[in-house]
Amino acid sequence: MQESTLNIGLQLLWIDRWAWSFLLNGISLFLAYTFPFLTAQGAIHSGILGMVIWGSLGWRGWIPVVTYLLLGSTVTKLGYRYKRKTGIAESRGGRRGPENVWGSASTAIILALISIYPNVPIDLILxxxxxxxxxxxxxxxxSEIGKRWATKTILITSLQRTSPGSEGAISLEGTLASLIGSTLMTLIMSACGLISGGVTLALVASTSFVATLIESIIGATLQKRVRCLTNEIVNSIQTLMASLLAICGALLIHAR
Known part of the structure; x- marks a missing residue:
C-alpha cells in the first residue's frame, strides 16, 4: 500500500514538473519573441528544448539555458550596427533560428535525456x-566581441593577419572575452546547483575554453574544405568536445 502511494506521488510529481515546464516555457518564449532574440521557428524549437530540459533536470537545468539565450543574444547585438555595416553581423538582426538552437544545445539535450535513466553517473552527466x-x-x-573590438585579428593556425569574422580568426580581445564567457557560464551552473567544488568549476571553465580554441582550428582548416561542416555542425562538435573533455578530466581526477 505504501509503495503504491509512493509510486502515485512520484507520478504526480513528474506530471507537475512537465506542467510547470509547459507554462514557464510559454511565458519565456513569448517574451523572447517579443524582444528580438528568436525567430518564430526559433521560438518553437527553443520551447521544445526548454521543456525537455525542465522535464529532465528541473529548474536547475532550465535557468542556465534561458540565461545563455539572454546573454548570447545580448552580446550578439553589441556593436551590431558596426558589424552589419562591415558585413560580419549575424543574419536576421541577430535573432536565433532553429539551426542555432540545436547547434548550441544538441549535446546538452542528449545529456539531459540520459540523466532521466536510473543508475547513471549523474555527477558526470551534469x-x-x-x-x-x-x-x-x-x-x-x-566571436562577437572580437568581431567588433579586436585591434588585431590573426588566423589561429598560421598566426597571420586575417579579417575579423573569418573562420578560425582569433584576437586578444576575443580570447579574453571567451575566457569571461566560459567562466561566467560555469559560475551560473554552480549557482544553480548543477556543479560544485573549486576543482570541478576550474575543470569545466578550462575545458570549455579549450574546446572553443579547437573550434577555431576546425574553422580554419576542415570547415573551409568540407562543405557539410556548417557553422551549426561545428558548434555541435564543439559542445560535444567540451563535454567529453570535462567528463574525461573528472574521471582522471577521481581516479587519483
Whole structure:
C-alpha cells in the first residue's frame, strides 16, 4: 500500500514538473519573441528544448539555458550596427533560428535525456551538460566581441593577419572575452546547483575554453574544405568536445 502511494506521488510529481515546464516555457518564449532574440521557428524549437530540459533536470537545468539565450543574444547585438555595416553581423538582426538552437544545445539535450535513466553517473552527466553550454557562451562572447573590438585579428593556425569574422580568426580581445564567457557560464551552473567544488568549476571553465580554441582550428582548416561542416555542425562538435573533455578530466581526477 505504501509503495503504491509512493509510486502515485512520484507520478504526480513528474506530471507537475512537465506542467510547470509547459507554462514557464510559454511565458519565456513569448517574451523572447517579443524582444528580438528568436525567430518564430526559433521560438518553437527553443520551447521544445526548454521543456525537455525542465522535464529532465528541473529548474536547475532550465535557468542556465534561458540565461545563455539572454546573454548570447545580448552580446550578439553589441556593436551590431558596426558589424552589419562591415558585413560580419549575424543574419536576421541577430535573432536565433532553429539551426542555432540545436547547434548550441544538441549535446546538452542528449545529456539531459540520459540523466532521466536510473543508475547513471549523474555527477558526470551534469559536468558534461555544464561544459557544453559554457563552451558555447565562450564561443559567442569571443566571436562577437572580437568581431567588433579586436585591434588585431590573426588566423589561429598560421598566426597571420586575417579579417575579423573569418573562420578560425582569433584576437586578444576575443580570447579574453571567451575566457569571461566560459567562466561566467560555469559560475551560473554552480549557482544553480548543477556543479560544485573549486576543482570541478576550474575543470569545466578550462575545458570549455579549450574546446572553443579547437573550434577555431576546425574553422580554419576542415570547415573551409568540407562543405557539410556548417557553422551549426561545428558548434555541435564543439559542445560535444567540451563535454567529453570535462567528463574525461573528472574521471582522471577521481581516479587519483
Amino acid at each position: 559536468i558534461g551538460f555544464s561544459a557544453s553550454f559554457a563552451s558555447k557562451l565562450s564561443d559567442t562572447f569571443g
